[in-house]
Every structure is written in C-alpha cells, then in structure tokens.
Amino acid sequence: MLAENISPLEVEQVLAEAPAVQESVVVGTPHAMWGEEVFAWVVLNRGYEPSKATEESLRTHAANYLADYKVSDPPRGAVVYLFRIR
Numbered sequence: 001m002l003a004e005n006i007s008p009l010e011v012e013q014v015l016a017e018a019p020a021v022q023e024s025v026v027v028g029t030p031h032a033m034w035g036e037e038v039f040a041w042v043v044l045n046r047g048y049e050p051s052k053a054t055e056e057s058l059r060t061h062a063a064n065y066l067a068d069y070k071v072s073d074p075p076r077g078a079v080v081y082l083f084r085i086r
Helices: 008-016 052-065
Strands: 021-031 035-044 079-085
Touching: 008 021, 008 035, 008 052
Parallel strands: 035 079
Antiparallel strands: 021 035
8 A cells, every 4th residue: 555645734834824724733643544644623713614615615725735645535535624613
C-alpha cells in the first residue's frame, strides 16, 4: 500500500484562510487500513452555520490549495470536518 503524507499544520493553515473559519485544530488519528487519517475540528465565525453547504464550501476551499489526495470524501476522506460555533 502506498503511503500518503498529510501535514496537519498544512491543512490548518489552509483552513485558517477560509472566510467561515475562526479557528481549527487538525490531528492525525489511527486508522486500521491507512495507518492514520486526518481530522479537522473547526470553529466557525459568527454568521456561519454548521451545514452540508458549509462543509462543502470548506472542502472546496481546501481543494483549491491542497493536493487531491489530501481532500477527499468520507468515509475514506483525509479530512472530515466537525463543527461547533462559539
């Protein structure tokens, strides 16, 4: 199996530039098949609601700056967004 390297810091930096994002934390978590997968916890700015549309907007933003293998759809997704609003 070919290993793909994804830097959590790189993903955080890209998410920080998205208009909807107030802050984010990106970490690698164990995965049985791939060794690790990357999760991003995102705090949205005021005026943005957790929704499928917001998730797609963040995914599109990330896809503009990251390699394709770093942004893919769940369940295999390299990036999964979990939202909460402050």
